[in-house]
Amino acid sequence: MTDSDKPTRNPITQKAEVRRQAAAARQAAFEAPDRGARVAAACHAVTEAVRAAGLTQAVLSGYMPMRSEVDPLPAMAAHRGPVCVPVVQGKGQPLAFRRWTHDAAMVAGAFGATVPAAGDWLRPRVLIVPLLAFDAQGYRLGYGGGFYDRTLGGLRADGAVLAIGLAFAAQARAEVPVEATDQPLDAIATEDGLRWFT
Numbered sequence: 001m002t003d004s005d006k007p008t009r010n011p012i013t014q015k016a017e018v019r020r021q022a023a024a025a026r027q028a029a030f031e032a033p034d035r036g037a038r039v040a041a042a043c044h045a046v047t048e049a050v051r052a053a054g055l056t057q058a059v060l061s062g063y064m065p066m067r068s069e070v071d072p073l074p075a076m077a078a079h080r081g082p083v084c085v086p087v088v089q090g091k092g093q094p095l096a097f098r099r100w101t102h103d104a105a106m107v108a109g110a111f112g113a114t115v116p117a118a119g120d121w122l123r124p125r126v127l128i129v130p131l132l133a134f135d136a137q138g139y140r141l142g143y144g145g146g147f148y149d150r151t152l153g154g155l156r157a158d159g160a161v162l163a164i165g166l167a168f169a170a171q172a173r174a175e176v177p178v179e180a181t182d183q184p185l186d187a188i189a190t191e192d193g194l195r196w197f198t
Contacts, residue, residue, distance in 0.1 A: 014177035018141055022133035022171060023068075029168035030068035038191035042166055043075035045189035049164050049196075050079065050126055057081040061097050061124035064106070064114045070166045072128045077102060084122040086147070087115045094151040097122050111145075126162045127152070129185060133173045134165050138184035138197030141176045152183035162186050 032038070050056055061084050062076035063069075076083050084097040088110035099119035109115035129148055131140040142148055148163075155161040165188040172190075187196045 015141060015144065018173065018176060019132055019144070022141060022173070025170045026132060026168060027068045029170040038168060039071050040074060041191040041193075042070055042168070042189050043072060043078070045194040046072070046075040046128055046164055046166060047078050049162075049187050049189060049194050053126075053162055055081075055126050055162060058125035059084060059097075059122050060126040060128070061086060061122075062100070062128045063130050065130070066112055069130045070168060072130075072166050075128060075166075076100070082122060084119075084124060085115060086113075086151075088113075088147060091145075092150075094154050095147050097124050111143075124155070124161070126164065127155075129163050129165045131165050131167055131171065133171050133176050134167055134185065134188050135173050135176045137175070138186070138188070139176050139178050139182055140165050140185055141173075146181065149181055149183045153181070156183070164189055166190075 029035070050060065057080055059082045060076065060079045062072040063085055065071045083100050085100045086095040087098050089096050098116045099122055100116050104119065105117040106114040107117045129140065131142055133141040152161065152163055163183070163185050165185040167188060167190050169190040169192045184197060186198050187194055
């Protein structure tokens with residue numbers, strides 16, 4: 001059988017399979033008794049990445065954690081510049097970003113994430129990106145809506161942006177299925193430290 005005779009696997013089907021496995025691995029890491037220490041170490045790695053890039057005063061986007069996502073709030077609170085969080089505008093659209101502070105009034109947003117009830121709309125220079133899995137090439141696997149890929153594509157077309165994935169080390173995979181529209185991360189922060197891809 002030649003390579004052209006071999007059946008090809010649909011990346012969308014592959015992603016669904018990997019998502020199930022990755023969600024289970026992330027949940028197990030989330031439930032570990034030392035989760036607090038590992039989250040603190042991963043957030044410290046984010047702060048170090050921002051410092052190393054010279055972006056301590058830049059607009060940073062975090063996110064409001066859902067389910068078993070690594071909580072970025074320590075890194076958001078430690079940031080010296082403006083902080084915002086993503087707001088889903090609608091299916092097929094890029095994310096918008098609203099200013100966040102620790103005392104901001106929050107309301108329910110799309111997909112169960114909370115978002116600021118009011119505040120300025122900002123353009124982030126640094127994004128902390130949630131994920132289900134990541135690989136050694138810097139690609140991430142999200143939930144399938146394409147919001148971060150669409151957003152990163154637009155932000156990168158308009159200028160430089162630093163995308164840092166935030167995850168537990170257990171979410172690493174040798175390879176995640178990739179489609180042409182998938183945007184790679186610039187770095188990944190876990191409890192094991194920081195890894196740059198670019």
